[in-house]
Structure formats: C-alpha cells, structure tokens
Amino acid sequence: MAKIAMVAGEASGDLLGYHLIQELKSLQPEVEIFGIAGPKMMGLGAKSLFPIERLSVRGYLEVLRHLWGLLKLRKQLYKEILKAQPDVFIGIDAPDFNFWLERKLKAKGIATIHYVSPSIWAWRQDRIHKIKRAVSHMLALFPFEPALYQQVGVPVTYIGHPLADALPMEPDVGLAREKLKLKKNHVVIAMLPGSRQSEVTFHAELLLETAIVFDRLMCENGQQVQFLVPLVTRETRDIFTSAWHQLLTQKPDTAIDLQIMFGHAHDAMTAADAVVVASGTATLEAALLKKPMVITYKMSNMSWQLLKRMRLQPYVGLPNILAGEFIVPELLQKEAIPERIGQTLYNLLADKTGLASLQEKYRHIHAQLKQNSAQKAAAVVKQFLQA
Template identity: 45%
Template sequence: MPRILLAAGEASGDGLGSGLIRALRERFPDAEFAGIGGDAMRDAGCQTWHDASELSVMGLVEVLRHLPRLLKLRREFRERALAWKPDVFIGIDAPDFNLGVERWLKQHGVRTMHYVSPSVWAWREKRAAKIGQSADRVLCLFPMEPPIYARHGVDARFVGHPMADALPLQPDRDAARQALGIDSDATVLAVLPGSRLGEVGRLAEVFLQAARQVAEAKPGLRVLIPAANADCEAAIAPLLTATPFPSPRPRLLSGRARECMIAADAVLLASGTATLEAMLAKRPMVVGYRISPATYRIVKALGLLKTDRYALPNVLAGADLAPELMQEDCTAEALSAAVLHWLSDPGAVAGLQARYRELHLALKQDASARAAEAVAELLSAPG
C-alpha cells in the first residue's frame, strides 16, 4: 500500500493532481494520498493538510508580503511529510514552493518527482540541472522539454498535456455560440487581456482599442471579453466603458474563456497558457504581450530569454503560426491588422487549423495515465 504525497498550488495544479490520483488509484487501489490540494484532489480521495489556495501568491510584492507565512508552511509541511513516511513526493507545478520541499525530502531519502516543468525552453536553461537536484524525475507536458533535461543528465518524461485530452479534436462552435446566445452567422472576436491584474493593466486598453478598430472595419462584429476572475473583470469594466465602440457593444463575461474561444472566428489574447487553449480550440489567434520596460531591458541585457518565440503554438510548431506582437510592437494598429487578416482569409485559417490539429494529436497522450505509469516505475525502481 504505497503512501503518495502531493502538493499543488493553484486550480490548474489541483486539476492535474486529481487526474493523477485517479489514474494511480487504478494501479494501486489501496494507496494513501495526502498533501496540499484543492476540491478536485479532495474529491479524488486526497487527504489535504493544507488547501492549494495557501500557495497561490503572484507577483514580487505579494510574495514578499507572504514570505514568512510561506516559509513557515513549507517548514511544517516537510516535517509532517517526513513523519508520514511517503513512498514518493510529487510536487505539482508551484516550483517556488515545491522544488525546495523536493530537495529537502530527497536529501532525507524520499523519492521525489516534479510534475510540470518550468519553462526551461524559454528562460535560463541551466535551471534544468538544479531541478534535477530536487527531483528524481520530471514529468513534462511538452515534447521539447525532455531533451533539455537530458543535456543536464536529468530524467524527464513527456506525458502529454491534460488540456489536449480534455478538448475534442473538433470543437463544437455552434454549441458554444448557442450557449452564449450568439447567431451562428455572426462574426465573433474573443479578447483575453490576461489572467493577472498586472497583465490586464498593461494590455487591456490597447486590446480594446484594437478590437474597436476591428469592429469599425467589420460592421456587426460581436466582441466577447471573458474576464479571468472578479478582479480582472473590475479592472476591465471602466476601460470598456471609456472605449467608444460601434453597435453592438462588447460583452464582458465572468469566466467562460473556453466557450468564448470556441465560439470565436479569431482570438486576441495575451501570451501564456491561453494560447495553448486557443490552439486546441482550433482558432486563429493574435498574441500580444508587454512587460515593464525596466524588466524587459534587464531580461535582454542579461540574456535570460532563450527563445525568439513566445506563444506556445509557435514554440511547439517551431514556426510562426500565430502573429506575436511584443513590447513596442504591441500597438492597436498592428494587433487589429493581424486580426483582420484572419477574418478576411478563410484559406489561411483552414491551413492553420490543420497544423493545430497535428499539434493537438501530439499532445493528446492520456497524460494522467502516462504520469501514473512514470510514478509506478519510480516506486518499483531499486533504491
């Protein structure tokens, strides 16, 4: 009866943990699961010592403000973990918290695994070696990641992406439009200016200006703005009120991002995981992003950024499938022109969707089952 300890730090990690627990339960019906998680992991049978929300801290100021509490939580958690005598510890994403726990438990003889690689393909590849000092094995969502770890002597396995398992290869646009109350023949643009307040602050205004320009060129355009959370919705609402749009006015929604993307003819969005979701929804996208000028100068000067592509579909394809407009290139004029290209070229959209389907199939690997297989291998290894 293996004892399996897990720690997930936000909703996405809670979902990954839930799928992994259910897949492991099929292999080990009598296994015990405990650790840090949310409702999904609890529903899957995990005894949670702390809720995942306790680790969900974003931004430097927030992290510094919560640092004493987080350090105390980590110290207490790892001591309780060692006393519980797990057969393996699986840190799910949340690298700032989990890698330290993994390293400490590994030094005390516990097998460790990290599920979801940090973006070593984009930022500071040498982190791969340090991650290997913490984790006996890394489970990767993307196929380009294990070769990077291999260069540093780290055991890493590609298991696929659970989102690719969850989304159908052919999304039902008509059903999404019906659910949102949109005519099947309307032209629809989904606008997603980020899931964090900092992103919304840097991108929402220029995204709305771009959407207005598209609406002026495409009379009757329906613009959908699914806010990631209540704080983002509150930040977007006054900007939307202040932006003059032709009729019909854009709709600001609470959540429903996936529905909006599937319903859309094109998507204007911030760089991040949402670009993967738009790819799996088979929708043409335009990707914009801005970080603070000071941060950008530091990143460029120190050579921390190791990729010329940012959007996940482009990284996965090794090609520029989606326009990327970063920093000073992220203007309303450039964004709207790129969106209008997709709305006026059905042939280009059809070719893009074929490429997106290939990428979807490459990621659709039954990730939870493959991750459970990798955990079972580690448990059975001599050692």
C-alpha cells in the same frame, strides 16, 4: 499500503492531481495520499495538511507580502512529510515551492517526481542544475522538454498535455454559441487580456482600441462583429469595465458590440472565429480549439528589457514554440498597437488559404500533445511504488 505525498499549488495543479489520483487508484486501489490538495483531489480521498489557498499567490508583490508565511508553511510541511516517510513525493507545478521540498526530501532518501517542467526552454535555463539536485524524475508536458533534461542526466518522461487530452480534435462551435446566446450572422472575436490584475491593466485599453479598429474594418466589408471578453476575477472585471467606461466617455460615438463576461473563457474561445490573446496557456488552448489568433503582450519597459535578456526563444506563444516557426503573429511591446493588431486580425480572417494551412498545423500540434497524460504519469509513479 503505498503512501504518496503530493503538493498542488493552485487550481490547475489540483486538476492535474485529481486525474493522476484517478489513474493511480485504478492501478493500485490501496494508496494513501496526503500533502496539500484542492477540493478535487480531496474528493478522491487525498488528505490536505494545509489549505491550498495558502499557496495560491501570484505576482511578485503578492508573493513578497506572503513570503514569511509561505516559508514557515514549507518548513512545517517538510517536517510532516519526513515524519510520514512516504514512498514517493510528487510536486505538481509550483516550482518555487516544490523544488526546495524535493531537494530536501531527496537528500533524505525519498524519491521525488516533479509534474510539469518549468519553462527552462524559454528563460533561466541554468535552473536545470538545481532541478537535477531536487528531482528523481521529471514529467514533461511538451515534446521538446525531455532532450533538455537528458543532456544533464535527469530522468524524464514525456507524458503529453492534459489540455490536449481534454479537448476534442474538432470543437463544437455551434453548441458554444448557443450556450452563450450569441447573435447569429456576427463574426465573434474573443479577447483575453490575461488573468493577473497587472496584465489586464496593461492590456484593457489596447484591446478596446483594437476592437474599434477591427470593427471598423469589418463594417466597411459589410460584416457585424461581437466581441467577448472573459475575465476570471471581480478585480480584473472591474479594471476592464473601468477602462471601457473611460473609453466611452472619451469617444461617445463608439458603438461596438462588446460583452464583458465573468469566466467562460473556454466557451468564449470555442465560440469565436478568432482570438486576440495575451501570451500564456490561453494561447495553447486557442490553438487546440483551432482558432486563428493574434498574440499580444505589454509590460513595463524595465520588465521587458529584463525579459529580452533572459529569453532563449524567438517566440513567446506556445503554438509558435511547439511548431518551431511563427504560425501565428506575435505583436509585443512596441509592436502592440491597436491599428496593427486590428489589421493583422482582419488579414488573418481574410486569408482562407492561410487559415486552412493553420488548421493543419494546429491538428499536428494537438495529435502530438494528446498522449493520455494522466495514464502515463501514473505509470511512472507506479514504477517508484514498486521499486
């Protein structure tokens, strides 16, 4: 029986692993999978040697707090995998954790596949030489990534992006609005301040003030607006709610229609006429949902200066990186001002010709990324199992 070690680091990796295992079992029903798995992967028979929650830490401070435990876990996992002698190891994302494992296992003669390239095209491109020592084969989600690996002799396959496979080419806006019970005849704006507490802390007041600016502009044009703010955790909801209450105390005449939601980010974006979003995977999802957007981001000045030095691209948002041009506006750091974001958003929605052109560019991106990624990933894995 074929034996695969697989490590997913968080919920998104568990979902990728789930679809990969589905495809693998259709190609080769008799396969044993073990490592670190989430509930979806375990539902398909994957055995998790340690809870996935042990790896699901985000942000520098949280990683530092858990560093000793993570290093100890990684060594234990390495010993278990080495003892089991799998045919192949698959690291799903979680590069800081998985590349160490991959390098050690590859040195012992175990083939290693890494699923999801880190953003070497955006910053720290020198990492590619460490990746070469660790990885037998890279599975790349974006079409511009293979060339980077081919230049240094890393075997790579472009498989497309799972989000593009999952989302329809034309989203059902009406269904999403019914599901969320939104008001009729309102312009709907989704505002996504980020998933981390630090991001929400930086963006809460900015987005609230932006909402006030945009609402005023629309009211002057005789239109009503409903704002949706989906937040993933109780902590981020509390941060945003506190900022909202503080703003209402400072500006008691504020009368915008704003709904803070627990989750439902996908539904909120689908239902929206436009999106204001902190940079990240959410920018790609908004593009695949064909939404006009303004990308905005703020961080500490020290972090910003470091990022500027390490950045290799003029763009931050994935839609712009994929298009190779600024198809959506990016207002970052000092340019992230409520008046400017609100006016830019208003101008976007008012430019009907520009919106039509943007839709075509979004469709091109969607078609380019829609590649049946899990099928292609499974085909690569099968080659290693047959080797």
